[in-house]
Amino acid sequence: DALRAQLAQCLPAHMQPSAIVVLDALPRTANGKLDRAALPAPDCAGPVADSVDRLPRDIVERHLLGIWESLFERSDIAVDQDFFAIGGHSLLAVRLVDSIARNFGTRLPLDTFWFRGGTIRDIAAVLRESGGTQWPLRVPIKPGGDLPALFCVHTIGGNLFHYFDLARALSPGQPVFGLNALGVDGRTAPRCRVSDIAADCIAAMREVQPHGPYRLAGFSSGGMVAFEMAQQLRAAGETVAVLALLDTYAPGVHLRAQGGGLFERLVCRLRPYMNLQRLMHAALDMIGRTPHRGFPDAASAHWWAHWGYRPKRYPGRVDLYIAEESRREASRPCLGWSDVVPALDIHPVEGSHGLMVKQPVVQELARQLQQRLDDAAPARDAGGVE
Template identity: 35%
Template sequence: EQDFGRSLPLATLFQAPTIEQLAVILQQEQGVPTLSPLVPIQTQGNQPPIFCVHPAGGTVFCYLELSQLLGANQPFYGLQSLGQQEGQAPLTTVEEMANVYLAAIREVQPQGPYLLMGWSFGGMVALQMAHDLLSQGEQVAFLGLLDTYAPAHMPDEQVLSEDVEVLLELFGGPLSLDWEVLRDLPSEQQSALIWEQAHQANLVPPDLGAAQIERLLQLMKLNHKAMRSYSPPDYPDVITLLHAEAGSVAVSSTEVTTDPTLGWQAISPSKVEVHTIPGYHEYMVYQPTVVIVAETIKADIEKGLNTDVETSSK
């Protein structure tokens, strides 16, 4: 941002990680940054692309390693929150996000079978997108929820603040944090500890401005509000749920649900396939947990695509 004298969309960093590549893209855009929620993370391969929705923090940087582990033949697109750029209005409901994101993914893939997934809050949006596609006569070969709770089963007792949660989404996975120490600190000290370790690990871009950080925090709060107010529709097809066995560091252990489907069986009776993944919610897309997550997703996508072919041939 210092070099170009303007605020850059986070998605642009995926397309052009060097100064030279950024200059070319900005010249092509004639100074107008993209407003699309679609972020091309891995565009090569002949498999149907995976479209993976952002968690509550709004960004999709967290999916980089997952996309790599899924292989060079698997295209992978992230869907980021609108509202990260100055002057860009955020979306405020799950249904609104699903509608806008579907329009974006159809620019890449006009017809199914579709592969949709999302971590945490992103799973809710992916489910709404899958529901809308099915209602329009499209095929959804895979719907993956990465430790996503149904709204009615979300725990109420939070031991970490929303500001701390967004920092964990941005930086928490790669950091060596002592969760017990973090949980016992006041929220201001929690944030300070994460920022300190993120800077020491060179995870924070040196020119990440205060205004952009504030936009991310406000986005997360809006996404949390959308999450709490969402009423998911009945879903007639298979839901694949990857559940973090250790729960979440942000939630008191007394608040953990005993329902292995995390509440989703209520909208998809007998059609929730549950995979229990060792580790915490916060590490679902980071090492070492992400290796197991990627292997599980690959197997379920292959099964879903094969089932889709068999159904189409009948």
């Protein structure tokens, strides 16, 4: 740090080294010249701890992290690492400003990275201060690549972090985008119907890919929205080449009670209604109303939306990737989807609901999902509804 500070006083930013490697001696060739091939590769990242304070804290920091990883073509960046310390320079800063403007609707002055702070956390704070910031409904989780893009739908509350490990475990050439609905920023009214959430996600997706064939995936509650997106796309005459539900429970399906007694089964069946919000939803849903005071946050609205969703019969193929624990303990076979999907393909994955999208289990999930995406590749030039 002392050396960097000294260099900063005598060199302009674009001439400052992005990494410093300390050696006991420079390697030499047999004739005494510098052996450049023997020099160790610089570690631009530096030590990155797995501590919580170096991970994204909210959706703004998660979006920015995705942008930085795309620019630097790396997946080991922490939110407290300085832009210039990890290899950034003035030309890359210009690209970063453009990317932030496209994703957030706010163009930051170029000197922001010098005078306001150069970390993801610093830039996120600047964006939050900007009253005109637009919330990105499309997040480049893993942009680039020459394969047809995979679009992943947010879970309750607008979370996309479930897909980060999965995206990295897929083929290097597989682009992955995250989709959000309006209202996840807390500034606009959140959607409280799955059909509206799906329509928002379709609009965001079409900015990247105007027409199908589409490849959709949704983990947990996100799978329900992906399912509705597929319904709407097919109704509009589009092709859905892949619809992947990642351990998504159909409405009304729950975990079985531990123990086979009558009381345990009764408690398990009534558990969804042992909640004031769920009881309120059941009462108002019967008369087609929503709470007159609205919803305190996006998560509350999304729960309301999922409680009221009634999936219709889907005529196309659906791939259900089901965690072993869910397969064993769910109250219905196939997590309830076989009732509305005749062409349902089951893909067992080891582990539990939460662990299937985390290392190391996500490697097996990624292998199976990538195989399905590759198998669907010949259909990308087809037209109409499959």
